[in-house]
Amino acid sequence: MKQFLFGAVSAIGVGAAAGFALIQSGSLDFAADAPHAAGITQLVAWAREQSIAKRARDIVPPADLASAERIRRGAGNYEAMCAACHLAPGVEDSEIRKGLYPIPSRLAQAEAKAAETGGDSRRFWIIKHGIKGSGMPAWAQGGMDDAAIWDLTAFLKILPQLTAAEYQARVAASPGHSHAGMAQPARPDDHGGHAHSGHAHSH
Numbered sequence: 769m770k771q772f773l774f775g776a777v778s779a780i781g782v783g784a785a786a787g788f789a790l791i792q793s794g795s796l797d798f799a800a801d802a803p804h805a806a807g808i809t810q811l812v813a814w815a816r817e818q819s820i821a822k823r824a825r826d827i828v829p830p831a832d833l834a835s836a837e838r839i840r841r842g843a844g845n846y847e848a849m850c851a852a853c854h855l856a857p858g859v860e861d862s863e864i865r866k867g868l869y870p871i872p873s874r875l876a877q878a879e880a881k882a883a884e885t886g887g888d889s890r891r892f893w894i895i896k897h898g899i900k901g902s903g904m905p906a907w908a909q910g911g912m913d914d915a916a917i918w919d920l921t922a923f924l925k926i927l928p929q930l931t932a933a934e935y936q937a938r939v940a941a942s943p944g945h946s947h948a949g950m951a952q953p954a955r956p957d958d959h960g961g962h963a964h965s966g967h968a969h970s971h
């Protein structure tokens with residue numbers, strides 16, 4: 769028994785030393801354009817989902833989640849704060865999304881079906897707290913209140929059913945562009961004014 773324990777402890781020690789040496793040598797690649805090995809991706813996804821499931825378990829969605837008013841408010845906020853990464857109906861891809869790792873899901877596409885991506889409480893938790901080590905921000909840190917996060921959650925439910933034209937109409941009809949629910953002062957309307965227009969990148 770003693771020998772077994774000694775063996776087990778040394779094996780752990782050797783493993784830890786090897787791990788330390790690997791990190792210390794700088795061999796691990798932190799580049800966003802160098803994907804994890806398949807096993808690591810699955811391990812991280814499993815750990816993430818276990819963690820979120822535990823934390824989202826006791827969150828109860830508001831009774832009026834499906835209300836037209838919530839969906840209307842959520843549409844503009846989605847366009848203003850989420851579409852650059854998660855895209856919108858009729859939008860193929862974005863510069864930001866292409867470069868992120870892990871790559872944000874296409875929340876507007878049918879394959880991002882609610883069953884696969886979990887329930888409303890899970891989405892609420894993710895929007896509120898973000899996901900560590902990924903591009904997904906904790907929106908509550910930026911000043912978004914719970915009501916506005918539920919509005920977004922409500923909008924996400926109908927998003928996969930919208931055509932590009934329906935999406936645009938809902939965004940236009942929404943007060944969300946004013947960043948409702950955000951504690952920060954409204955910024956000047958800078959839509960379309962990106963220095964970026966034309967995508968004439970020279971780098």
Ligand code: HEC
Pocket residue numbers: 816845846849850851852853854864868869870871872873884885886891894895899902903904905907920
């Ligand atoms: C800068 C890019 C970025 C922005 C902006 C962003 N997200 Fe995300 N989001 C991500 C990334 C990256 C992930 C995936 C993280 C992962 O896989 O670990 C994610 C994950 C999610 C998920 C979980 C999707 C799933 O797989 O089930 C939801 C829901 C979500 N975001 C909603 C939103 C909403 C709503 C907004 C706007 C308020 C938003 N996100 C803004 C990058 C972004």
